[in-house]
Amino acid sequence: MRSAVWVPLFDELADPRAAVRLAVAAEEHGWDGFFVWDHVRWREPVAAVADPWTTLAAVATATSTIRLGPMVTALPRRRPQVVARQTATLDVLSGGRLVLGAGLGSDRFGGEYSRFGDEVDDRRRAGMLDEALEILGTAWAGEVVEHHGEHHTVDGVRFLPRPVQERVPVWIAGFPGRRRPLHRAARYDGFVPVNLEHPDQLAAAVGQIHDLRDDPAAPYDVAVTLPASADLIGFEAAGATWWLTDFDPHRITLDEVGGVVRDGPFR
Structure with a gap:
């Protein structure tokens, strides 16, 4: 199981220079990835x-081996054409190290949708997410994008340069027991379970995704977000391929994250 430092860019970590120092230290201590939360607001x-x-652009220029990316980005509150440019640019800048985490997002943590007049209905955001992912896949392939959907329009645009990777890995976030997120996750490259409580819960979700995939033998990642004190061995046995460090966003400090980084990844 690979290990990644995963942090909210809040308060002490809202200084990008601090995040870069953590990413550099993570690479030096043998971590496999450095992922960050993607939010425009959070509750008090x-x-x-x-x-x-x-x-992440700053992290990309300061590191050379670790995987990096937003984990997860709520695509329904971002324009897919802008994300297509951002992801391709970041993948080129990092030499092909980007992983895109994608999900619906939620308004309950800080009113990120309602306070800016964005869509708050889960079903509509699910449609926006699926359309955005379709647009990104075509854009990354270097093909002309012709998309006329309910939520997004791209009228004959080719997005160049392409990412370095043939395909940027997409990890889908969702609740393990819900059908639609599991079906969506099975179409992409990885799954990030939300509110995971027990290895058995993970094993059940991994089994369902396996049954839904077109090619169950193809490489696939399952990234669990857990504190360092969790039963990582149990989750690895249940199918996790990545461990992402989980911190309390309301109490996180540079010293706390630095200590976890220095302790090193799961082995």
């Missing part, structure tokens, strides 16, 4: 929030 007591894409 969080006050400061950094932009993930700018931060």
